[in-house]
Amino acid sequence: MQLINLLKKEYIINALEAKTKREVIAEFAEALAGQTGISPARVSTILEEREKLGTTGIGVGVAIPHGKLEEIRDTFIFFGKSEAGIPFNSMDGKPVHIFFILVAPENTNGKHLKVLARISRMLKDEKFRSDLLMAGTVDSLYSIIKRKDKEDI
Numbered sequence: 001m002q003l004i005n006l007l008k009k010e011y012i013i014n015a016l017e018a019k020t021k022r023e024v025i026a027e028f029a030e031a032l033a034g035q036t037g038i039s040p041a042r043v044s045t046i047l048e049e050r051e052k053l054g055t056t057g058i059g060v061g062v063a064i065p066h067g068k069l070e071e072i073r074d075t076f077i078f079f080g081k082s083e084a085g086i087p088f089n090s091m092d093g094k095p096v097h098i099f100f101i102l103v104a105p106e107n108t109n110g111k112h113l114k115v116l117a118r119i120s121r122m123l124k125d126e127k128f129r130s131d132l133l134m135a136g137t138v139d140s141l142y143s144i145i146k147r148k149d150k151e152d153i
Helices: 021-036 040-053 108-125 127-136 136-152
Strands: 058-059 066-069 076-086 096-105
Touching: 021 040, 021 096, 040 066, 040 096, 058 108, 066 076, 066 108, 076 127, 076 136, 096 127, 108 127, 127 136
Parallel strands: 066 096
Antiparallel strands: 076 096
16 A cells, blocks of 8 residues: 555645644644545544544654544545644654644544554654655655655555
């Protein structure tokens, strides 16, 4: 499964405006709502409910908020970056700079887990994380993710 098939350039936010965990979720909820027509409040609720189970801030400046919506038929991956970093209750206590957001249909356990695992594997690569942080445009971010996605097949 290639992530690049689920991540479009329009789903990339090069400079998040959010300053808090709740604002990050709201910013991505707005972006997803624009693609699906589902209310931002509904998307926010799903992502916040998942966060209550345990943080998706996995450390080393990375978070992978995710959730499932019965109202969608396709899996969506969004990417966002914060130069300043955002407090996200990460496992290592450090701010998050790199966000991959995954929202999948309710009935896709296997695919959902495979996509999460793939994102996690890619983000273990320190050079990949560094390249993402250094990228200045949506086009360059997309190219970096696409290249890494093809390397890890």
